Amino acid sequence: MKNGGIKFEPCRKGALSGKCLTASPVSLFEALDIFDSGKAEVRKVGSKIIAAIAGDVFVKCYFYKGFVSRFRHLFCVSRAKSSVGCALAIQKTGVPTPQVLGWLREGGLLLPHRDFLFTECLRKETVFMPFFLQDSPEEAVKKITECVVKLHQAGIQHGDLSLRNLYISDAGTAGVIDLDGCRLYPTPLSFRKRVREMARVISSAARITEKISLSRFKELFLSEYKEQCGIDLACSQLDSQTEYLCNRRRA
Secondary structure, three states: OEEOOEEEEEEEEOOEEEEEEOOOOOOHHHHHHHHHHOOOEEEEEOOOEEEEEEOOEEEEEEEOOHHHHHHHHHOOOOHHHHHHHHHHHHHHHOOOOOOEEEEEEEEEOOEEEEEEEEEEOOOOOOEEHHHHHHHOHHHHHHHHHHHHHHHHHOOEEOOOOOHHHEEEOOOOOEEEOOOOOOEEOOOOOOHHHHHHHHHHHHHHOOOOOOOOOHHHHHHHHHHHHHHHHOOOOOOHHHHHHHHHHHHHHHO
């Protein structure tokens, strides 16, 4: 497998199979051993997902409970593999996102039990957008908008474009993480999809804008977006969606 100069090759071990980055600096299987041993640094635990740092690798595990769930996932592209494609597409736009190292599927009795996504870890010193926004609100808005516009113009819908999933890269630009809900389209995003993404970004700033009011953040964001791509997203749909998400976050 080759995507924009990034090559992947098949890898297999026991019930595990998938693809790993050619000449990968780490072993996916060694990272998985750390993950399964309980020695990994757990970052997120959900009903169907676990995310942790295993050595120098970020591991995301998607597990399937019950026969029906496992049977259904046998016939659909795993979220791990889908995230790989989205990450590669995002990199092509110039928006930073952690380098994918590979993905694995663990099967048993012909059905998948778990899927794994492996990526590079961000540096411990990485500044995430909520903190950068508090220190430099207007500069943060510009960086956020540049990132969002590049994704939207390339037909990429992140799916959960909140400030907690945006960070400042080593190059000083805004990067994205958490691509579970990411979707790719052959043309730039429709107005409706852009509004939904914009509402997520704006509502996510509701509790962390100490140096800039939410209304001012929204005003700057819409102005920057229009200036950079010529599309004015100010509309009643955006207002109602933002209000709904803000209320849900407060609940």
